[in-house]
Amino acid sequence: MENFCIVDGHCDSLIHFVNGERTLQDPSQGGHWDTQRAKLAGISLQFMAAYIEEMYKPVMATWRGLQLIEGAHRFIADYPDQVFLVLGKQELQQIPDPARIGILLSVEGGEILGENLFMLDIIYKLGVRALGLTWNQRNALADGIGEFKTQSRLTNLGQDVVLHMNKLGMLIDVSHLNEAGFWHVLELSKAPIAATHSCAQALCSHPRNLSDQQLRALGKHKGVVGVNFYPQFLRETSRTRREDVVRHICHIAEVAGVETVGLGSDFDGINEVPEGLEHVGDYSGLLEDLIKVGFSTREIEQISSQNFMRLLTDVLK
Ligand SMILES: [Zn+2]
Numbered sequence: 001m002e003n004f005c006i007v008d009g010h011c012d013s014l015i016h017f018v019n020g021e022r023t024l025q026d027p028s029q030g031g032h033w034d035t036q037r038a039k040l041a042g043i044s045l046q047f048m049a050a051y052i053e054e055m056y057k058p059v060m061a062t063w064r065g066l067q068l069i070e071g072a073h074r075f076i077a078d079y080p081d082q083v084f085l086v087l088g089k090q091e092l093q094q095i096p097d098p099a100r101i102g103i104l105l106s107v108e109g110g111e112i113l114g115e116n117l118f119m120l121d122i123i124y125k126l127g128v129r130a131l132g133l134t135w136n137q138r139n140a141l142a143d144g145i146g147e148f149k150t151q152s153r154l155t156n157l158g159q160d161v162v163l164h165m166n167k168l169g170m171l172i173d174v175s176h177l178n179e180a181g182f183w184h185v186l187e188l189s190k191a192p193i194a195a196t197h198s199c200a201q202a203l204c205s206h207p208r209n210l211s212d213q214q215l216r217a218l219g220k221h222k223g224v225v226g227v228n229f230y231p232q233f234l235r236e237t238s239r240t241r242r243e244d245v246v247r248h249i250c251h252i253a254e255v256a257g258v259e260t261v262g263l264g265s266d267f268d269g270i271n272e273v274p275e276g277l278e279h280v281g282d283y284s285g286l287l288e289d290l291i292k293v294g295f296s297t298r299e300i301e302q303i304s305s306q307n308f309m310r311l312l313t314d315v316l317k
Helices: 013-018 035-041 061-078 118-125 156-168 179-188 212-220 242-256 280-292 297-315
Strands: 006-008 043-051 083-085 101-108 128-132 171-173 194-198 224-227 261-263
Touching (some): 006 261, 013 061, 035 043, 043 128, 061 083, 101 171, 118 156, 128 194, 156 171, 171 297, 212 224, 224 242, 224 297, 242 261, 242 280
Parallel strands (some): 043 101, 083 101, 101 128, 128 171, 194 224, 224 261
16 A cells, blocks of 8 residues: 555644653553554644643633643653644645654634633744634633534634634634534634534534535635544444444545545544544554545545645645
8 A cells, every 4th residue: 555644633642641641652551642653654744632621611721721732842842853843834844754743733622712812822822723712612712512502603702713813824623613603713714724523414413523514615615624533423323443434534525525524533532432443553444445445546645634734734824
């Protein structure tokens, strides 16, 4: 099989590093993601999320977010021969680096801003290049998908955040955002957006998944959806296998165009994994499956890396 590069739009490994549970270097320490297996699998760029856990919200959210960002810098500084921070177009051009994995720092949850727009400038200066406006709850920017009864659009602050992210050159992530918020972001944003770790609702009716209408709109706006490997998003019943991820990839490609499909494993953020796709080292099996179901080499390159690379080139400065 050809050597494909992989861009993974979401993992939660950073928390494990910051909590001192793992070095993210050594597969024998467990978990889904480490530099050793990621490099062998062909990961050229990994989005690393600073996911702010519920226990810190709302009062300690900024504190926790900054602690995770500091942890990401420590991780990158500790292993300069293995990873490097991606800040803009200049670093994107270095991908794929023959020896190192690019790290794109993202924050999952607008609570980090503490309801202040200036905090967006601060986290930008700290190297954050993607922000999920919400997790599942409501915050000062918008409603997460857990607030399904309200159908609220973005708040005034949420709208300001979208426009300011456009100005700074940050990627807006709508993976956990409610549907009304999703449409509001698409209406407002001058740059394409991403759902970095979501699947197709037509195949699995979960509120975290996107309807065909949403997928189509995302594609029309040159956005990307990173297919999530979480079994509960892949299939409603019975055990899930790698082929379920392939089904979602095929569906999104069919509905929204192959140029809209990416990968967003959610490794180290999910407590179950599909059979055959149990850690970052299993990516090669997934790519082989894509060949088997008839995607061309060019299409697999788009899905595995080029769509996210195009999106980041469009958005980052
Ligand atoms: Zn998430």
